[in-house]
Amino acid sequence: MKYIYNIITIVSIFFLISSCVSRNDSDNPLTPESLINTGTSKLYVNEVYAAGSPDWAEIYNDSDQPISIAGYYISDNFSEPLKQKINSGIVPSKGFLVIDLTAFGLSQQGEQILLSDSTGKAVNGFSFPAQTPEKSFGRFPDGSANLTFMKQTKGRPNDTTFFQPPVDVVINEIYALNPDWIELFNKGNSRVDLSDYYLSDDSTNLTKYKIPSGTFIEPRGFLVFEESQFGFGLSSSGEPVILSNRSANAVDKIIFGLQTAGKSEGRLPDGGQWNKDLTPTKNAPNRR
Numbered sequence: 639m640k641y642i643y644n645i646i647t648i649v650s651i652f653f654l655i656s657s658c659v660s661r662n663d664s665d666n667p668l669t670p671e672s673l674i675n676t677g678t679s680k681l682y683v684n685e686v687y688a689a690g691s692p693d694w695a696e697i698y699n700d701s702d703q704p705i706s707i708a709g710y711y712i713s714d715n716f717s718e719p720l721k722q723k724i725n726s727g728i729v730p731s732k733g734f735l736v737i738d739l740t741a742f743g744l745s746q747q748g749e750q751i752l753l754s755d756s757t758g759k760a761v762n763g764f765s766f767p768a769q770t771p772e773k774s775f776g777r778f779p780d781g782s783a784n785l786t787f788m789k790q791t792k793g794r795p796n797d798t799t800f801f802q803p804p805v806d807v808v809i810n811e812i813y814a815l816n817p818d819w820i821e822l823f824n825k826g827n828s829r830v831d832l833s834d835y836y837l838s839d840d841s842t843n844l845t846k847y848k849i850p851s852g853t854f855i856e857p858r859g860f861l862v863f864e865e866s867q868f869g870f871g872l873s874s875s876g877e878p879v880i881l882s883n884r885s886a887n888a889v890d891k892i893i894f895g896l897q898t899a900g901k902s903e904g905r906l907p908d909g910g911q912w913n914k915d916l917t918p919t920k921n922a923p924n925r926r
């Protein structure tokens with residue numbers, strides 16, 4: 639009975655979302671919030687790229703078994719799921735399969751992506767906002783509900799690390815649940831002078847906070863900035879954090895997602911890949 643109730647709920651939500659979307663198509667209000675995720679499948683539309691030739695969608699399988707998607711459908715319209723039939727393909731366990739979108743193109747102005755099974759029933763999808771050619775859009779970490787812009791990782795794990803920093807200092811950990819803080823880490827073997835570097839949470843204004851003269855970070859050392867110092871709050875629903883040099887050129891940028899109570903986000907190990915749901919370790923080595 640509970641199962642039937644769940645199905646009814648899921649179908650209702652889907653039709654509610656579909657009707658909202660089609661009603662508002664003309665003024666293009668699509669946001670990641672119109673994510674659909676049926677919760678009954680381990681298959682996720684994991685990444686899309688709308689400036690390709692052709693455009694593509696990456697499917698991620700979060701289960702322990704390979705899943706065949708032969709006979710499934712992919713579409714750029716929630717209310718028209720059968721646009722392109724997927725003739726063959728197996729998504730490996732914890733792996734990826736890229737589908738070239740040959741029957742339709744994705745709008746760089748923002749659109750929808752929907753994977754449906756061989757009966758046309760929605761499996762997974764989301765709405766994506768306007769894209770630029772240098773970025774893709776998808777889930778980070780893979781298969782999560784967190785949708786964000788990222789660099790293209792076609793057929794590979796998603797990665798939101800946009801720039802390879804020319805200095806050895808990186809944004810190592812953030813805590814966005816009041817009072818907020820940003821932890822930097824020096825990956826290198828020499829002391830780095832961070833005088834007149836900048837921190838920001840706005841890609842269009844990199845110089846929001848100027849790091850005071852005489853600020854140094856030791857080799858393999860940490861340096862924490864408190865919200866009371868840098869003056870802007872970090873949004874608990876996610877946003878970028880950017881470290882820029884004296885020329886106001888970004889040297890490291892991360893994008894964090896919706897925060898979990900009592901958790902931080904950061905690199906693991908220190909200076910490594912960005913991860914969600916860490917134990918906050920202000921001014922100390924990062925850990926799960």
Ligand SMILES: [Ca+2]
Pocket residue numbers: 684685696790791792793794795796797
């Ligand atoms: Ca990817």
Ligand SMILES: [Ca+2]
Pocket residue numbers: 810811821904918919920921922923924
């Ligand atoms: Ca830490």
